Amino acid sequence: MIEEALVSRVLGAALQTGGDFAEVFVEDKRSSSGRLDDGKIEELGSGRDRGAGIRVVVGETTGFAHTADLSEPGLLAAAEAASAAARGGGGGVRTVELTRADTTSQPVGSRPEEVAKATKVALLQRADEVARSQGGAIKQVSASYGDSRRRILVANSEGLLASDDQTRTLFVVGVVASGDTGMQTGRRSIGHTMGFELFDRYQVEDLAREAAEQALTKLRARPAPSGALPVVIGKGGGGVLFHEACGHGLEADHIQKNVSVFAGRVGQLVASPLVTIVDDGTIANEWGTFAIDDEGTPAQRNVLIEDGVLTDYMWDHLRAAKEGRPRSGNGRRQSYKHLPMVRMTNTVLANGDTDPADIVADTPNGVYVAHLGGGQVNTATGDFVFGMTEAYLIEDGKITEPLREGNLIGNGPKVLEMIDAVGNDFEMGPPGTCGKDGQGVPVGDGVPTLRVTSLTVGGTAA
Amino acid sequence: MATEELLEIGDRIVALAQGDEQVEVVVGRSTSTEVRVYEGDVEQLASATSAGIGVRVISGNRQGFAYAGSLDADVLADTLAEARDNATFATPDEWLGLAEPDGVAVPSLDLYREGLGAVSTEAKIDLAVALEKAVKAADRRITGIDAADYADDVSEGAVVTTTGIRAPSRETSCYVSVSCVAQDGDDTQTGFGFSVGRLPDELDIEVAAADASRRATRLLGATQPRSGRTTVVLDPYVTAQFLGIIGSTLSGEAVLKGRSLFADRLGEEVAAAAFTLVDDATNPLAYSSSETDGEGLASRRNVLIDAGRLNMFVHNAYTARRSGTTSTANAVRGFSSTPAVGCRALSLAPGTKLQPELLADVGEGVLISSVSGLHSGVNPVSGDFSTGAEGLRIGGGTLGEPLREFTIASTLQRMLADVAAVGADLEWLPMRAAGVSLVVHDVTLSGS
Numbered sequence: 001m002i003e004e005a006l007v008s009r010v011l012g013a014a015l016q017t018g019g020d021f022a023e024v025f026v027e028d029k030r031s032s033s034g035r036l037d038d039g040k041i042e043e044l045g046s047g048r049d050r051g052a053g054i055r056v057v058v059g060e061t062t063g064f065a066h067t068a069d070l071s072e073p074g075l076l077a078a079a080e081a082a083s084a085a086a087r088g089g090g091g092g093v094r095t096v097e098l099t100r101a102d103t104t105s106q107p108v109g110s111r112p113e114e115v116a117k118a119t120k121v122a123l124l125q126r127a128d129e130v131a132r133s134q135g136g137a138i139k140q141v142s143a144s145y146g147d148s149r150r151r152i153l154v155a156n157s158e159g160l161l162a163s164d165d166q167t168r169t170l171f172v173v174g175v176v177a178s179g180d181t182g183m184q185t186g187r188r189s190i191g192h193t194m195g196f197e198l199f200d201r202y203q204v205e206d207l208a209r210e211a212a213e214q215a216l217t218k219l220r221a222r223p224a225p226s227g228a229l230p231v232v233i234g235k236g237g238g239g240v241l242f243h244e245a246c247g248h249g250l251e252a253d254h255i256q257k258n259v260s261v262f263a264g265r266v267g268q269l270v271a272s273p274l275v276t277i278v279d280d281g282t283i284a285n286e287w288g289t290f291a292i293d294d295e296g297t298p299a300q301r302n303v304l305i306e307d308g309v310l311t312d313y314m315w316d317h318l319r320a321a322k323e324g325r326p327r328s329g330n331g332r333r334q335s336y337k338h339l340p341m342v343r344m345t346n347t348v349l350a351n352g353d354t355d356p357a358d359i360v361a362d363t364p365n366g367v368y369v370a371h372l373g374g375g376q377v378n379t380a381t382g383d384f385v386f387g388m389t390e391a392y393l394i395e396d397g398k399i400t401e402p403l404r405e406g407n408l409i410g411n412g413p414k415v416l417e418m419i420d421a422v423g424n425d426f427e428m429g430p431p432g433t434c435g436k437d438g439q440g441v442p443v444g445d446g447v448p449t450l451r452v453t454s455l456t457v458g459g460t461a462a
Numbered sequence: 463m464a465t466e467e468l469l470e471i472g473d474r475i476v477a478l479a480q481g482d483e484q485v486e487v488v489v490g491r492s493t494s495t496e497v498r499v500y501e502g503d504v505e506q507l508a509s510a511t512s513a514g515i516g517v518r519v520i521s522g523n524r525q526g527f528a529y530a531g532s533l534d535a536d537v538l539a540d541t542l543a544e545a546r547d548n549a550t551f552a553t554p555d556e557w558l559g560l561a562e563p564d565g566v567a568v569p570s571l572d573l574y575r576e577g578l579g580a581v582s583t584e585a586k587i588d589l590a591v592a593l594e595k596a597v598k599a600a601d602r603r604i605t606g607i608d609a610a611d612y613a614d615d616v617s618e619g620a621v622v623t624t625t626g627i628r629a630p631s632r633e634t635s636c637y638v639s640v641s642c643v644a645q646d647g648d649d650t651q652t653g654f655g656f657s658v659g660r661l662p663d664e665l666d667i668e669v670a671a672a673d674a675s676r677r678a679t680r681l682l683g684a685t686q687p688r689s690g691r692t693t694v695v696l697d698p699y700v701t702a703q704f705l706g707i708i709g710s711t712l713s714g715e716a717v718l719k720g721r722s723l724f725a726d727r728l729g730e731e732v733a734a735a736a737f738t739l740v741d742d743a744t745n746p747l748a749y750s751s752s753e754t755d756g757e758g759l760a761s762r763r764n765v766l767i768d769a770g771r772l773n774m775f776v777h778n779a780y781t782a783r784r785s786g787t788t789s790t791a792n793a794v795r796g797f798s799s800t801p802a803v804g805c806r807a808l809s810l811a812p813g814t815k816l817q818p819e820l821l822a823d824v825g826e827g828v829l830i831s832s833v834s835g836l837h838s839g840v841n842p843v844s845g846d847f848s849t850g851a852e853g854l855r856i857g858g859g860t861l862g863e864p865l866r867e868f869t870i871a872s873t874l875q876r877m878l879a880d881v882a883a884v885g886a887d888l889e890w891l892p893m894r895a896a897g898v899s900l901v902v903h904d905v906t907l908s909g910s
Contacts, residue, residue: 034551037719038718038719039553040552040553040555041551041552041553042525042552042553042555043525043526043527043548043552043800044526044527044548044549044551044552045526045527045528045529045548045799045800046527046528046529046541046544046545046548047528047529047530047531047798048529048530048531048532048537048540048541049530049531050531050532051512051531051532059503060500060503060504060505061503061504061505061506061507062505062506062507063506063507063508064506064507064508064509064510065508065509065510066508066510066512067510067511068512068513068531068532078510081509081510085507085508085509085583086507087504117547117548117551118551121551139720140719140720140721142719176720176721176843178720182723182844182845183720183721183723183843183844184843184844185841185843185844218844224848224871226689226869226871226906226907226908227689227908227909227910228909228910257500257606257608258605258606258643259606259608259643259652261650337510337512339506339508372838373837373838373839374835374837374838375835375838376834376835376837376838376850378652378834380608380643380650380651380652381650381651381652381866383834383850383852383866383867384834384850385834385835385838385839385849385850385869386835386838387835387837387838387839387848404844404846405839405841405844405846405848406839406846406848406869406871407835407838407839407848407849407850407869407871408869409835409850409867409868409869409908410867411867437609456686456867456868456869456908456909456910457869457908458839458848458849458850458868458869458870458871458908459848459871459906459908460848460871460872460873460906
């Protein structure tokens with residue numbers, strides 16, 4: 001994207017007033033999207049974002065500047081701004097020798113930018129037709145397609161030079177159904193770090209049918225219960241539970257500032273022994289997968305909780321350097337305009353050995369959550385919520401009536417201890433965007449079927 | 463003047479329109495500084511300028527769009543070409559068309575301050591340092607400051623179209639914000655505070671610090687309440703979030719596409735009589751005020767719900783044309799997207815009583831000091847409303863013990879009908895709505 005010698009000169013300029021560490025992050029991202037709504041292809045869009053972010057660390061201070069101007073004067077100006085911001089105390093010219101790291105980007109079978117726009121449009125139209133054909137109660141359908149190719153290059157004053165080429169493809173269907181009880185919605189999405197071969201693996205017709213069925217089912221939904229109940233969470237879509245219940249609390253930036261309930265607890269039993277949680281940026285083609293993180297560290301598989309015992313946190317460059325320990329490949333940023341921080345990749349609960357059917361059958365009454373919405377956590381208190389977008393009552397060990405939407409609330413450390421069954425049917429869930437401190441990054445999650453002995457269900461029924 | 467430069471970029475691209483093409487160019491540029499302080503020292507300092515352009519082309523009743531995060535000449539030409547190509551794949555729609563000048567005078571809101579450029583970086587850092595210090599000093603139970611930030615932004619933009627729109631905009635804004643941790647024994651709670659303005663000397667460090675400290679310490683010792691039906695008093699910050707959701711149900715786009723709860727209710731009573739909801743981006747007190755909307759039309763005052771009666775929906779040029787009405791100047795967008803429809807500066811007509819008087823009237827209930835999971839537990843299409851909440855018990859008309867780890871649930875329709883009173887404590891917040899205390903009867907609280 002830019003020549004090595006120039007990167008080296010820019011790093012030198014960034015360190016000219018001193019500094020413990022300097023980094024250049026270059027990004028060139030192209031995206032294309034299509035949106036169908038109300039029976040019409042409303043819009044095709046294209047986007048281009050290209051620029052560089054430069055940071056300089058002096059002691060505890062990070063200076064940062066970014067520029068969309070990748071010419072030598074543009075980059076040098078940004079390097080000077082970052083260096084001035086870090087307020088280094090002298091230093092003189094330094095030369096940085098760069099060594100290119102070997103990285104292997106996720107393979108792309110069919111480059112989305114080479115696929116005809118008409119082919120993408122046809123996918124949207126097929127999704128619309130299939131969703132509408134599911135019944136007269138289907139009143140509205142929207143579908144969107146998106147692909148992006150993000151090429152990054154990271155170089156730093158430790159001599160690292162690494163690059164990655166990340167292609168992601170996404171498809172979403174949303175449906176509105178209307179009945180005697182008002183309107184209900186259904187939604188399905190798929191997204192992977194891969195090219196247009198996504199649509200060899202998944203059929204948009206299936207997504208459309210499932211989204212329509214979800215909306216139609218919810219037309220029969222009764223108000224969700226109110227109060228503490230056993231909750232069974234279905235495979236796949238339940239990963240957001242762990243993302244919120246403990247994932248954010250295991251990010252080293254929260255730990256170092258002592259705003260996490262998990263600070264100081266490595267080696268301790270923090271969860272039911274049935275719980276093993278892994279953050280894994282290497283799972284082939286998943287939404288949160290990459291070759292290198294946005295600081296040039298190779299993606300890793302990191303075991304966070306093993307058989308209930310807290311084994312490690314997640315680390316980026318800054319927080320790992322402070323502890324004098326290796327990074328874990330969790331330094332990520334939304335774009336070249338942002339500083340990296342500790343972020344999850346694909347966060348999963350490992351398989352247990354219980355038959356999922358037995359988990360439901362062993363639950364006399366409770367709630368079965370088939371699909372979760374987003375969630376939110378306060379890492380300092382551990383209190384978190386997550387939404388249920390498709391849920392059912394469990395009565396006498398059987399899944400019965402569909403429930404209207406609502407949030408569930410719990411406390412992370414308490415909920416981890418209250419997991420009393422983990423199924424053997426692990427599945428990854430739909431693609432997610434994790435928001436933290438104003439930055440969004442793509443993340444994946446996945447779980448087998450599991451049960452929490454008690455969560456507060458935020459419905460309106462007595 | 464820099465904004466003139468942006469208008470000229472728009473003029474140049476618009477001049478390239480061919481045949482029946484309508485072309486709209488949105489150009490934006492901003493310069494920002496962000497400071498984060500930790501334990502008295504600068505932890506992060508970022509400064510940057512970014513710019514970009516979005517081009518919308520409508521030709522043969524088809525629309526295409528492209529954007530780029532750069533104003534380089536070659537990129538500008540590519541962006542127009544991409545938008546044109548994208549248009550050829552869209553479904554023809556007779557209602558498509560850019561906004562046209564409608565004779566409404568553009569208000570003069572004085573949103574730009576020359577002085578921001580003259581404020582030194584050191585002075586900005588000092589504000590964040592002072593805020594961190596003030597929070598620490600506010601209460602001995604404050605044990606940590608997660609982040610104390612100062613940020614400012616000078617942004618300018620232009621919308622230029624072949625239909626005769628040529629709208630410049632320019633504003634400055636700045637804020638300080640802080641989040642803190644309070645501890646008492648084994649118990650931990652968090653709080654946040656902020657202050658916003660157009661120049662650093664408008665920022666109130668003491669208020670931001672006091673808010674953060676009060677939010678964190680007043681929840682210490684909180685327990686989970688028992689489930690049941692109750693009256694809630696929403697703190698102003700929570701009400702502002704609630705209004706944002708109500709606003710989204712009044713979008714003309716949601717109505718046209720069958721996604722609005724209120725589609726068939728125009729002219730009907732949809733809320734209690736105490737509820738008058740106004741969207742007015744011409745109010746210079748609003749954080750999100752601006753002279754024109756995302757399509758370059760003059761901002762205007764729209765009364766959406768008048769004493770409980772649904773008065774109007776909000777529109778951009780497209781949804782207005784298709785609905786047989788005129789744009790209400792509610793196009794919202796950045797340069798990287800086409801104009802959506804949205805409320806821009808919502809507020810409730812305030813009542814006559816401050817929060818303590820409202821609490822006295824309520825007698826028994828719960829004050830909701832914050833909510834979580836608004837994006838996951840509220841469905842603006844079905845109206846289902848369920849959020850995580852924290853707050854304080856109201857007993858004998860005054861505030862009692864702190865409560866946590868519970869949810870409040872109802873439906874948007876019922877909550878509007880169950881509004882019992884609006885407070886007199888209107889305050890503009892850094893979002894597209896103003897806060898005010900709001901009393902809502904008969905909400906389901908789920909706890910233990």
